[in-house]
Amino acid sequence: MVVGVLVVLALALITVSYREGDSGRLDPVHDVAASALYPFEVAAERVAQPFRDAYAWFDSLFDARSDAKRLRRENERLRQQVIQNQFAARENQSLRALLDYRDGPSFPRDFDGLAAAVIAQPAGAFARAVVVAVGSKDGVEPNAPVVTADGLIGLVTRVGTRASRVRLLTDGQSAVSAFDVKSGADGIVRHGRGSRSTLVLDRVPKEDAVRVGDTIVTAGWRSSGLSSLYPKGIPIGEVTSVGQTDTDLYKQIQVEPFADFTSIDSVLVLVTKDQGEATP
Amino acid sequence: MTSGVRIALLVFLAALFQASVFSAIQVLGGTPEVLLVTLISIALLRGSIAGAAAGFAGGLIVDVATFGTLGVTSLLFTVAGFWAGRYGETTGRDRAHAPLLAIVVITLLVGLAAYTLNFLLGEDVSARQALVTTLLPTLGLNLIVGGPIYALCRWVLRPAEPPRQSREVEVVV
Numbered sequence: 001m002v003v004g005v006l007v008v009l010a011l012a013l014i015t016v017s018y019r020e021g022d023s024g025r026l027d028p029v030h031d032v033a034a035s036a037l038y039p040f041e042v043a044a045e046r047v048a049q050p051f052r053d054a055y056a057w058f059d060s061l062f063d064a065r066s067d068a069k070r071l072r073r074e075n076e077r078l079r080q081q082v083i084q085n086q087f088a089a090r091e092n093q094s095l096r097a098l099l100d101y102r103d104g105p106s107f108p109r110d111f112d113g114l115a116a117a118v119i120a121q122p123a124g125a126f127a128r129a130v131v132v133a134v135g136s137k138d139g140v141e142p143n144a145p146v147v148t149a150d151g152l153i154g155l156v157t158r159v160g161t162r163a164s165r166v167r168l169l170t171d172g173q174s175a176v177s178a179f180d181v182k183s184g185a186d187g188i189v190r191h192g193r194g195s196r197s198t199l200v201l202d203r204v205p206k207e208d209a210v211r212v213g214d215t216i217v218t219a220g221w222r223s224s225g226l227s228s229l230y231p232k233g234i235p236i237g238e239v240t241s242v243g244q245t246d247t248d249l250y251k252q253i254q255v256e257p258f259a260d261f262t263s264i265d266s267v268l269v270l271v272t273k274d275q276g277e278a279t280p
Numbered sequence: 281m282t283s284g285v286r287i288a289l290l291v292f293l294a295a296l297f298q299a300s301v302f303s304a305i306q307v308l309g310g311t312p313e314v315l316l317v318t319l320i321s322i323a324l325l326r327g328s329i330a331g332a333a334a335g336f337a338g339g340l341i342v343d344v345a346t347f348g349t350l351g352v353t354s355l356l357f358t359v360a361g362f363w364a365g366r367y368g369e370t371t372g373r374d375r376a377h378a379p380l381l382a383i384v385v386i387t388l389l390v391g392l393a394a395y396t397l398n399f400l401l402g403e404d405v406s407a408r409q410a411l412v413t414t415l416l417p418t419l420g421l422n423l424i425v426g427g428p429i430y431a432l433c434r435w436v437l438r439p440a441e442p443p444r445q446s447r448e449v450e451v452v453v
Contacts, residue, residue, distance in 0.1 A: 002329050002332065002333065003328070003329070003332040003358065006332055006333065006335075006336045006358045007355060007358055007359065007414045009318060009351075009354075010336065010339070010351040010352075010354040010355035011335070011351065011360055012351070013340075013350040013351025013354065014351035014355065014401075015348065015351075015354055016350075017350035017351060018349055018401060023384075026350060030344060030347070030350065031342040034344050034345065034347065037296070037341065037344060037345050039300065040292075040296050041300040041345060042297060043299075044293075044297050044300045044301060045300045045301060048297065048300070048444045051301075052301065052305070053307060060381040125347040234441060
């Protein structure tokens with residue numbers, strides 16, 4: 001009997017509470033009862049707080065190992081993502097600079113620029129070269145000049161179907177006919193014996209007035225059917241020191257290249273316009 | 281202190297701690313149902329009427345304290361307390377395994393009934409979540425806390441000792 005009454009009472013409570021929702025007649029009663037219980041709940045929570053803290057401490061110890069493993073994995077993934085983003089941003093910046101250079105007035109008019117990423121750098125202390133991701137299929141031929149937005153960096157020496165090897169200006173075998181824009185002094189730019197990226201402007205007669213700060217560009221000469229491999233006017237570098245001795249026939253001129261040879265990400269391979277169009 | 285007062289105190293404290301402390305503890309997805317185990321213990325020790333009344337009161341306190349639908353927990357715990365009490369009065373009487381068996385069966389039935397009731401009331405509850413992911417760990421936790429809680433209830437509800445009778449009689453002549 002008692003149980004039946006309690007069950008019916010419970011069912012009645014459910015019905016009234018459910019039908020009237022949050023703003024029914026039971027709501028004030030509910031509020032009063034909850035308010036009456038509140039101090040006891042607070043007291044119970046305070047009493048239990050040290051135990052809960054202890055439980056949380058043990059629980060965190062239990063989870064710490066798996067958490068550390070998960071966070072380490074996540075950290076690794078995010079680090080790789082950051083590196084990829086930085087790489088993409090840098091590549092984007094480099095390619096944008098190349099495009100600006102190609103569309104700018106200093107770009108040689110007889111040439112097209114094939115943008116290419118640097119995909120490899122041969123190992124070794126002596127060879128100064130890079131491998132770029134364009135080849136004969138793209139219209140690249142041997143001896144094609146290669147530039148960045150900053151200036152000349154080298155020459156294609158070997159051409160594959162989809163990749164080419166570029167010998168850098170800093171290689172000992174490179175030599176470029178060049179002249180000083182301000183004084184008009186001609187010479188040959190080759191690798192210097194100082195640091196890995198230092199160039200020298202050789203074969204400049206003593207009487208030519210080359211000064212520190214002068215800009216050196218490619219000469220691009222033409223003579224009786226022969227012509228330089230490099231188009232005229234591509235920036236190479238800036239004169240950093242000028243010297244001469246009584247025993248030497250020529251000036252000793254050091255040139256700091258505009259291009260940064262330590263971090264070449266992308267380049268423009270210059271192909272003559274008819275070659276580029278003839279490529280299938 | 282009478283037995284009724286002690287039962288009321290036990291139920292009140294168990295309901296309070298259940299609503300404010302134990303509900304927040306999750307172990308492997310389950311929560312220890314200290315109030316339910318207390319009710320089962322009271323019912324086994326004091327019978328079906330006491331179990332049903334304790335279940336109703338305890339459930340109502342939980343519903344009020346948690347701002348749930350009034351009567352849901354009361355209904356479930358009333359029936360659970362009554363059933364546990366009947367079991368204690370009949371086949372479970374003086375059996376050592378009665379508390380653990382009652383905890384297992386009642387925890388499972390209350391879980392199933394709670395899912396059904398909430399489903400009928402339109403609550404969006406996943407059956408897998410309610411009946412597998414949560415219920416089985418809860419059952420394990422109830423079994424763990426069952427022994428100590430039953431012992432505590434038995435100690436609190438122990439019958440008062442009869443007045444000591446003197447064994448020796450001094451005859452004064």
